[in-house]
């Protein structure tokens with residue numbers, strides 16, 4: 001008699017999961033998702049699990065938001081997708097106006113489907129401008145230590161997270177990296193306001209690069225995959241001013257930080273930075289559909305505005321400006337505004353910080369809590385980082401939470417709609433999970 005394979009067995013037969021060591025799934029069960037609503041995932045056995053990372057940082061309005069669903073369905077009645085080259089529609093025009101309204105000086109939007117593609121576009125646009133200007137010596141990029149900008153080869157070339165880069169190191173293009181950055185735990189840190197000394201130390205390196213750089217790429221204020229690290233706003237302000245003075249473009253990768261996460265609509269606002277390019281994705285559609293965008297200025301755009309086709313930016317993605325995604329993105333912006341979710345991110349952050357500090361007081365291996373907007377993180381001192389990560393991932397669902405530490409950094413990046421009561425549930429579940437993981441009952 002043939003025994004029916006379980007869903008997990010069928011999955012592992014054919015699926016290759018993202019950012020995963022598949023062999024680990026011999027021991028770590030895949031979470032079978034049945035439904036997802038608000039901050040909660042419901043598993044096929046009925047367990048409810050808090051989505052503490054907003055599903056890789058994109059579900060800023062949570063799962064299944066009724067207004068986003070309605071916007072999606074309304075657009076579906078009209079049309080789902082028509083190629084954007086040579087066509088237009090009301091949703092994409094409304095969305096482009098709204099995005100350009102996010103910061104003075106932004107005037108043009110170029111659409112793609114995921115964050116990495118948006119980074120590639122910004123890198124290419126910057127280089128292309130130099131080509132059009134005849135500035136052939138400006139072909140270098142500068143990134144920050146612990147930077148993460150995506151998984152495609154260009155995005156990886158301007159990233160500094162060895163784990164992801166290492167196997168491809170030989171073919172990645174050379175990028176200079178600014179190290180010894182003034183990291184802070186919160187906006188209260190004096191360095192947040194004044195990083196003059198830390199910046200002065202960078203001057204010798206910056207001076208050497210001044211004539212060869214086309215652009216500096218940063219994750220404004222908060223580096224995600226590099227370990228949820230918060231950078232002094234004053235430092236980034238100074239870096240951006242230096243870039244402007246030296247005719248170097250600034251690319252702000254706001255793929256994780258955009259749309260309110262850090263307590264400002266755009267994280268660049270913390271330091272009054274006006275980048276030449278802003279990359280957006282993730283929270284843009286609250287994780288309903290893949291969409292990304294590069295916002296830029298008329299100054300950049302006008303270099304490409306010419307009679308010759310080859311002067312144009314001949315970059316295309318099939319789903320550029322997808323109408324369903326555009327409709328949802330527009331509604332996401334409306335909800336963020338109407339429900340004052342940027343302010344809510346700040347309130348939530350204060351409460352998150354208090355809860356995490358309370359948890360910290362119960363363990364002696366947790367470092368200081370760091371927090372910016374609705375992100376709070378803490379480093380855990382453990383001997384075996386891989387076993388700790390796995391144990392947290394494994395224990396979490398048993399206690400009602402889906403956590404995915406970055407190395408030994410435990411963090412919360414919950415939907416911005418999280419209530420106080422839900423936050424208390426998240427805190428309780430995290431505390432129990434941490435205790436179980438540290439007891440090593442799941443470590444292997």
Ligand code: PMP
Nearest residue numbers: 114115116148149150224255256
């Ligand atoms: N930049 C940053 C700051 C990110 O956090 C990410 C995704 N984690 C990316 C770029 C890449 O985005 P995607 O995964 O959509 O390609």
